[in-house]
Amino acid sequence: MVRHMRYLLILPGLITYIFFLLVPLGIMTAMSFFKPVWPGYKMEFTVSNYVSYLTSPQFLTMLINTLYTSIGTALICLVIGFPFAYCYTFKIKSQRVKNYTIMFLLAPFLIDWTIRSVAWLSILGESGVINSLLLSSGLISQPLKILFTPAALFIIWVQTNLLFMIFPINLALGRLDPEMISAARVLKAPPYRVLYDIIFKAALPGVICGFTFVFVNTISDYVTPSLWAGGMQTLGLSISTYAGQFLWPQASAAGIILLSICIIMLYILFKIVDIKKLVYE
Secondary structure, three states: OHHHHHHHHHHHHHHHHHHHHHHHHHHHHHHOOOEEOOOOEEOOOOOHHHHHHHOOHHHHHHHHHHHHHHHHHHHHHHHHHHHHHHHHHHHOOOHHHHHHHHHHHHHHHHOOHHHHHHHHHHHHOOOOHHHHHHHHHOOOOOOOOOOOOHHHHHHHHHHHHHHHHHHHHHHHHOOOOHHHHHHHHHOOOOHHHHHHHHHHHHHHHHHHHHHHHHHHHHHOOOHHHHHHOOOOOOHHHHHHHHHHOOOHHHHHHHHHHHHHHHHHHHHHHHHHOOOOHHHHO
16 A cells, blocks of 8 residues: 555646646547537537638648748747857856856746737837837838737747747756767867767757747747737637637637647657656666
């Protein structure tokens, strides 16, 4: 009996997982096969929700926009976050400086989401900080239109999700012995070989983990594109539109399709590298 007591520790998480993830997912899956009747549904089996959604003229455009913005944001976060994580891990020696750096990175998350959203008006707007600096420096002659464009979406998503890329890479690099880098340099290894064969390969589990965090956060976000993307249509926005019109079967079918895309992408990512190396090795 005592031997099995430790399994009680997983019981709260298991109950939460079942009732707040599996049960709603099962309900959503079942509803996606119901016949839509506004406002609501009729419990008659049909696959028309999937057929009409997948064959709609807008589906391919929404799919491309969704994957383009989500994967693009993850890649931008990787390009910015990897050098930052490397410098934070190996170049910053003072623990006090590291603590202040963490505080700086976490500071935006201490501000309410609504306030952060409104703040972008004063940063990216035609009279905002960026345009004011560019105009005063003479680099541009008239304000740039940044807000309500895909560029604004990328900027906002990168700022929001960069931390989720940096921390896993930092965790992976923290497990790398710096003496391996020094030994490779002593043996006259080219810098690009040191960077790729030692540093990047050691950080690869963290890269995949960070890429997963950013990809999942962005592909399911519909509020930010609806506010700042200037009318760009994504799969998440289509789900929100269906739900707002009380078309629950269509919304459920679109949600299952989006979930399937996420699962396929995550399967591909986890086939590249075993992220359990972040913990177990």
